[in-house]
Amino acid sequence: MADLTAPMRWERPNALSFTIGVVVFAFVIWSFSSVGLSLERIVRGIPALGSMLERMFPPDIERLPRILEQLLITFQMALVGCILGLVLAFPISVLAAEGLSPHPVLKHAARALIALFRTVPDLVWALLFVIAVGLGPAAGVMAIMVDKIGFAGRFFAEAMEEADKGPQEALATIGATRTGLIFSAVVPLALPSFVATSLFSLEKAVRGSVILGLVGAGGIGVELKVAFDLFNYDTAATIILTIFALVIAVEQASNVIRRRLI
Amino acid sequence: MVSSTLARILPPEPEAPPAPPVLAVSSLAKTFGERAVLRDVSLVAYRGEVTALIGANGTGKSTLLRALVRLVEPDSGRVMMLGQDVRTLDRAALKAFRSRVGFVFQKHNLVGRLSVLTNVVHGVQARMSGPRSWHHALAPAAIREEAMACLAAVGLADRALQRADSLSGGQSQRVAIARMLMQRPEFVLADEPDASLDPRAGRELMELLYRLAHDKGLVMISHRMEHTLRFSDRIIGLAGGIVALALETRHAHADQLKAFFDRPAGFSHAEDESPYG
Numbered sequence: 001m002a003d004l005t006a007p008m009r010w011e012r013p014n015a016l017s018f019t020i021g022v023v024v025f026a027f028v029i030w031s032f033s034s035v036g037l038s039l040e041r042i043v044r045g046i047p048a049l050g051s052m053l054e055r056m057f058p059p060d061i062e063r064l065p066r067i068l069e070q071l072l073i074t075f076q077m078a079l080v081g082c083i084l085g086l087v088l089a090f091p092i093s094v095l096a097a098e099g100l101s102p103h104p105v106l107k108h109a110a111r112a113l114i115a116l117f118r119t120v121p122d123l124v125w126a127l128l129f130v131i132a133v134g135l136g137p138a139a140g141v142m143a144i145m146v147d148k149i150g151f152a153g154r155f156f157a158e159a160m161e162e163a164d165k166g167p168q169e170a171l172a173t174i175g176a177t178r179t180g181l182i183f184s185a186v187v188p189l190a191l192p193s194f195v196a197t198s199l200f201s202l203e204k205a206v207r208g209s210v211i212l213g214l215v216g217a218g219g220i221g222v223e224l225k226v227a228f229d230l231f232n233y234d235t236a237a238t239i240i241l242t243i244f245a246l247v248i249a250v251e252q253a254s255n256v257i258r259r260r261l262i
Numbered sequence: 263m264v265s266s267t268l269a270r271i272l273p274p275e276p277e278a279p280p281a282p283p284v285l286a287v288s289s290l291a292k293t294f295g296e297r298a299v300l301r302d303v304s305l306v307a308y309r310g311e312v313t314a315l316i317g318a319n320g321t322g323k324s325t326l327l328r329a330l331v332r333l334v335e336p337d338s339g340r341v342m343m344l345g346q347d348v349r350t351l352d353r354a355a356l357k358a359f360r361s362r363v364g365f366v367f368q369k370h371n372l373v374g375r376l377s378v379l380t381n382v383v384h385g386v387q388a389r390m391s392g393p394r395s396w397h398h399a400l401a402p403a404a405i406r407e408e409a410m411a412c413l414a415a416v417g418l419a420d421r422a423l424q425r426a427d428s429l430s431g432g433q434s435q436r437v438a439i440a441r442m443l444m445q446r447p448e449f450v451l452a453d454e455p456d457a458s459l460d461p462r463a464g465r466e467l468m469e470l471l472y473r474l475a476h477d478k479g480l481v482m483i484s485h486r487m488e489h490t491l492r493f494s495d496r497i498i499g500l501a502g503g504i505v506a507l508a509l510e511t512r513h514a515h516a517d518q519l520k521a522f523f524d525r526p527a528g529f530s531h532a533e534d535e536s537p538y539g
Contacts, residue, residue: 164374166369167373169367170365170367170372170438170441171384172333173363173365174361174365174384174385174387174445175358175359175361175362175388176384176387176388176391177357177387177391179391180387180392180396183396184373184387184396184397185384188373188376189373189374191375
């Protein structure tokens with residue numbers, strides 16, 4: 001006769017997982033106390049925030065032409081960095097993709113490069129490139145490019161690895177070269193994913209490029225920093241609103257493109 | 263010329279020496295993990311003939327067909343095909359060899375997002391590489407015309423610019439045959455090309471394949487007995503990893519084939535599927 005007693009509701013945790021659970025829980029509690037976040041401080045901060053908001057409005061549009069000019073440069077920086085990054089991400093992702101990489105050594109090297117580019121934040125890359133190529137948009141473009149290689153490289157490689165193997169096998173059986181196989185079967189199948197990743201990269205690049213100016217890598221970020229440093233909160237408000245408009249516009253445009261192409 | 267003069271005087275030889283087989287497999291074996299799918303398979307196939315491979319699921323028909331062009335690497339044995347010792351070929355030579363053999367897959371394996379015409383143009387990669395072979399828009403005029411002729415041969419010239427994934431199963435398989443023709447193969451292998459089609463589409467497809475590939479020589483797998491009997495010249499039955507049946511189709515009867523499939527388990531295992539059905 002089979003045992004008809006219902007099984008236990010919960011599995012009893014073993015000593016190891018119980019210990020890990022306790023340690024993680026303790027760490028989380030400790031983290032909360034470490035960061036000095038308290039309701040009291042937040043409440044005390046509200047008037048300061050209020051007075052800043054008060055000084056922000058109405059926004060000062062006197063410097064609007066200069067701000068728009070810088071905003072355009074910011075967008076151009078994002079666009080160029082993103083395009084360069086995507087173009088370079090493609091060959092690197094082919095080298096990194098399982099089944100497409102010509103050699104295991106190349107595969108591991110490409111994966112390591114992508115991981116490095118992805119894990120180091122773009123702000124850090126910007127700091128490095130400001131030192132290397134000097135202040136200005138060129139450093140920002142380089143930082144965005146490297147960041148996008150890391151971001152898109154990984155997703156391009158995954159999209160190609162997931163592409164249907166059938167057509168690839170058919171082309172291999174025809175006697176196609178590896179390049180022929182990639183461009184005839186893999187890329188067409190992975191294209192929707194490529195487009196989605198590219199558009200998302202651009203959105204991310206536009207948002208990121210705003211921050212890069214803070215460390216001197218060109219664009220509107222510099223204006224924003226100066227405005228805050230000089231307590232010109234009304235100018236800062238104009239800058240923030242234009243950034244907001246730009247990011248929304250890019251996201252909407254990329255949504256339209258996504259719907260059309262995919 | 264002496265020889266031609268002699269040929270005119272002398273009566274023709276009573277019995278022309280048989281042409282050498284275009285495919286000769288000897289003692290081929292392949293094991294997946296613990297399972298010996300092919301144990302000791304030997305067979306021959308000739309140009310201008312259709313050889314049907316039959317056998318229950320899991321008897322290694324697909325594995326055998328794939329091993330012939332090394333989509334599966336055999337463990338031992340020999341494959342002589344189109345005058346090449348297939349197992350000894352290096353990468354480049356294998357590529358060149360594969361370009362001479364047409365392969366029709368059970369699941370047509372078209373690139374669904376691309377047009378029918380582009381899928382057919384891909385067949386030219388057997389003899390040319392580079393962007394001009396990737397897409398019909400980039401292909402030279404001669405290649406586009408040849409691809410259209412191949413599409414016309416399978417009756418789908420009017421669908422050239424349609425996306426491949428918008429076609430029915432039968433149409434897709436016909437496009438796959440057009441791609442195979444574009445390859446200009448010297449010999450053709452077909453792995454259950456009629457498997458996923460309804461009876462009528464399946465019969466039409468087999469008629470088409472027979473018409474287009476018979477002259478070159480064709481080795482095909484089919485689970486439909488009526489197709490095996492109607493469209494083949496020889497039948498080879500696999501069971502237990504060896505060739506357990508070999509006969510000319512004109513001497514074969516449906517009852518005999520049925521009996522082959524119904525033989526007691528232990529000899530012709532229909533156990534778990536091989537990785538390739």
